[in-house]
Amino acid sequence: NAGVTQTPKFQVLKTGQSMTLQCAQDMNHNSMYWYRQDPGMGLRLIYYSASEGTTDKGEVPNGYNVSRLNKREFSLRLESAAPSQTSVYFCASSEVELAENSPLHFGNGTRLTVT
Amino acid sequence: AQSVTQLGSHVSVSEGALVLLRCNYSSSVPPYLFWYVQYPNQGLQLLLKYTTGATLVKGINGFEAEFKKSETSFHLTKPSAHMSDAAEYFCAVRKANDYKLSFGAGTTVTVRA
Numbered sequence: 110n111a112g113v114t115q116t117p118k119f120q121v122l123k124t125g126q127s128m129t130l131q132c133a134q135d136m137n138h139n140s141m142y143w144y145r146q147d148p149g150m151g152l153r154l155i156y157y158s159a160s161e162g163t164t165d166k167g168e169v170p171n172g173y174n175v176s177r178l179n180k181r182e183f184s185l186r187l188e189s190a191a192p193s194q195t196s197v198y199f200c201a202s203s204e205v206e207l208a209e210n211s212p213l214h215f216g217n218g219t220r221l222t223v224t
Numbered sequence: 225a226q227s228v229t230q231l232g233s234h235v236s237v238s239e240g241a242l243v244l245l246r247c248n249y250s251s252s253v254p255p256y257l258f259w260y261v262q263y264p265n266q267g268l269q270l271l272l273k274y275t276t277g278a279t280l281v282k283g284i285n286g287f288e289a290e291f292k293k294s295e296t297s298f299h300l301t302k303p304s305a306h307m308s309d310a311a312e313y314f315c316a317v318r319k320a321n322d323y324k325l326s327f328g329a330g331t332t333v334t335v336r337a
Contacts, residue, residue: 140323152327210276213270214270
């Protein structure tokens, strides 16, 4: 059981280049999330998708777009990368029932460097 | 946004000593509470989650957390640290009617032999 799979694991971009980070989960979860992790700041939510067909902004959405392709896949796109987007990106999924304390399940991350 | 504060960005303990990591949340209504651990170059793993009505929650690897509503706290402890406990620990909160999970800044634990 793979859980949450992120590709690629590492990426180096030049300023202004674009790329898409891929995420897929095989746990039949409804909700999916993209976070970025920066030293001393914990994880900050970029976008989330509560269910297939819906997406919403999180805490730091500027410079990013997302697509919930189907129930399994949730991609994150950087249209014009900036050095401030150098970070480690985590995808997560959850069978979030609003009345229950369902945890998030995380992938292993994508380490992105923008030069 | 839900606010969660972790006191101390770094904690150093001797092997066999008590590990205490502090977490406070800002909400008059207790949210859903979680502790996650991150080992180097890995994703986050769930250590434990708060269960409504409980004051002490047990997790994996000998960790437990005490919920104190009066202090809006959910501190994590382990009685005896092991070298394998060296990692970064995150407290996280979610409101009952919200999909978003908010994280504290994290506490890095180092264990001295």
